[in-house]
Amino acid sequence: MSKIKTAFFCQNCGYESAKWNGKCPSCGQWNTFVEERVQKDIPVKQEWKTIDNPLARTQKFVNLSDVEAVAEKRLLTPDNELNRVLGGGIVAGSLVLVGGEPGIGKSTLFLQNALQLKDIRTLYISGEESEQQIKMRADRINVSNDQFYLLTETSTQTIFAEIRKLQPQLVVVDSIQTLQSPFIESAPGSVSQIRETTAELQRFAKESNTPVFLIGHITKDGSIAGPKVLEHMVDTVLQFEGDQHYAYRILRTIKNRFGSTAELGIYEMTGTGLRQVTNPSEILISQREDLLSGVAISATMEGMRPLLVEVQALVTQSVYGTPQRTATGFDLRRLQLLLAVLEKRGGFHFGVKDVFLNIAGGLRVEDPAIDLAVLCALLSSYEDISLPNKVCFSGEVGLSGEIRAVNRIEQRIAEAEKLGFEKIFISRYNKKGIDFTKFNIEVIAVGRVEEVYRQLF
Numbered sequence: 169m170s171k172i173k174t175a176f177f178c179q180n181c182g183y184e185s186a187k188w189n190g191k192c193p194s195c196g197q198w199n200t201f202v203e204e205r206v207q208k209d210i211p212v213k214q215e216w217k218t219i220d221n222p223l224a225r226t227q228k229f230v231n232l233s234d235v236e237a238v239a240e241k242r243l244l245t246p247d248n249e250l251n252r253v254l255g256g257g258i259v260a261g262s263l264v265l266v267g268g269e270p271g272i273g274k275s276t277l278f279l280q281n282a283l284q285l286k287d288i289r290t291l292y293i294s295g296e297e298s299e300q301q302i303k304m305r306a307d308r309i310n311v312s313n314d315q316f317y318l319l320t321e322t323s324t325q326t327i328f329a330e331i332r333k334l335q336p337q338l339v340v341v342d343s344i345q346t347l348q349s350p351f352i353e354s355a356p357g358s359v360s361q362i363r364e365t366t367a368e369l370q371r372f373a374k375e376s377n378t379p380v381f382l383i384g385h386i387t388k389d390g391s392i393a394g395p396k397v398l399e400h401m402v403d404t405v406l407q408f409e410g411d412q413h414y415a416y417r418i419l420r421t422i423k424n425r426f427g428s429t430a431e432l433g434i435y436e437m438t439g440t441g442l443r444q445v446t447n448p449s450e451i452l453i454s455q456r457e458d459l460l461s462g463v464a465i466s467a468t469m470e471g472m473r474p475l476l477v478e479v480q481a482l483v484t485q486s487v488y489g490t491p492q493r494t495a496t497g498f499d500l501r502r503l504q505l506l507l508a509v510l511e512k513r514g515g516f517h518f519g520v521k522d523v524f525l526n527i528a529g530g531l532r533v534e535d536p537a538i539d540l541a542v543l544c545a546l547l548s549s550y551e552d553i554s555l556p557n558k559v560c561f562s563g564e565v566g567l568s569g570e571i572r573a574v575n576r577i578e579q580r581i582a583e584a585e586k587l588g589f590e591k592i593f594i595s596r597y598n599k600k601g602i603d604f605t606k607f608n609i610e611v612i613a614v615g616r617v618e619e620v621y622r623q624l625f
């Protein structure tokens with residue numbers, strides 16, 4: 169009997185080594201090496217070798233000008249958010265990886281999209297749920313489609329055999345961590361399995377020109393489980409994220425060979441599947457009648473999309489020696505920095521106050537342009553004076569209290585105008601070369617924190 173061949177794989181980056189290492193020489197992570205079997209000692213059946221090695225064909229060089237330009241064929245789904253995130257529809261033969269935390273709605277999103285594509289023969293391969301469970305989910309979504317086929321299977325060779333019979337036009341794999349290639353001995357979900365099964369699906373996608381969606385799990389630190397190599401192998405990486413306790417979900421592009429990575433789609437989880445949110449700003453701003461202190465609206469950008477979000481702050485007298493600072497949806501260190509700016513430049517005594525900050529809707533905002541709204545929400549709660557209605561803010565705050573310019577200011581102003589705002593505070597440095605008279609909204613350019621304070625309180 170031949171000896172079983174094993175190798176050690178870094179579970180973080182996929183680095184292969186003959187011996188165990190404490191620290192991965194490739195990615196520098198500690199304690200990530202796991203021994204995996206790499207070869208089966210049974211001979212591979214001939215009919216399993218479904219796909220020839222693409223490298224084996226004799227490839228000759230060509231002059232780029234001789235290559236015929238073929239218009240990229242894209243399949244448009246009824247889901248505009250997904251189309252946009254993919255760069256304008258599904259590209260034929262593309263391999264798309266979708267990551268997200270458990271329970272966020274990955275299976276729902278792709279089941280729903282596959283069901284809505286009426287004239288497309290889709291194969292939904294699930295290694296996680298039974299046919300009945302998927303049926304129950306499909307009933308909830310309540311879209312019927314007689315071109316939708318299910319396969320609950322994890323072995324790639326059985327999957328390819330079924331694919332050859334059905335000839336689907338779209339394949340969804342839920343999830344890549346459950347697949348198993350008979351060529352590799354290690355357990356499903358291990359680095360070598362994920363790498364091999366993805367490679368097999370990649371070959372299938374490229375050769376048959378069929379788009380394949382892979383659903384992938386996410387590890388505790390937020391990266392897609394399995395090696396980084398997985399991200400290199402696929403054409404597009406999407407991330408589905410959101411707060412479990414809120415209904416809003418964001419689909420983000422992390423990598424895209426066929427489009428921009430600054431795109432983003434917004435959904436709402438409802439009782440009957442995911443709903444596209446076409447005008448997110450309207451929901452993110454709470455519809456309130458009376459004015460409350462500590463609330464400010466910011467004109468932020470999420471990727472390429474302008475988004476108006478509500479910042480809520482609560483500043484109270486501290487009861488303990490060390491004042492508390494809590495931020496949800498906003499970087500805590502950034503909050504501390506803004507408080508320090510207010511303390512030093514404005515003479516406000518936040519040192520004796522507890523400060524709580526929240527971005528409404530469970531969003532996480534990284535755009536520095538939200539600074540000015542955070543600062544105004546803090547001041548409003550501190551003074552217990554509400555900000556005037558129909559006013560929003562867009563500006564970054566620097567350490568010396570200056571209001572700095574932000575990108576895409578015209579888009580932000582246009583969005584605020586569209587939502588019926590009457591005034592927007594922006595940085596003085598954003599004024600250059602832009603004609604603000606075309607907007608039906610008053611643009612107030614400010615240079616320092618003190619100026620904003622004087623205008624508002």
Ligand code: TYD
Binds near residue numbers: 439
């Ligand atoms: P699911 O797609 O199973 O998540 P994932 O595949 O990312 O693990 O969806 C999980 C949640 O979505 C689950 O808690 C139930 C909820 N859900 C709804 O609220 N409405 C629906 O119509 C469906 C199908 C699911």
Ligand code: MG
Binds near residue numbers: 274275276296342
């Ligand atoms: Mg799932």
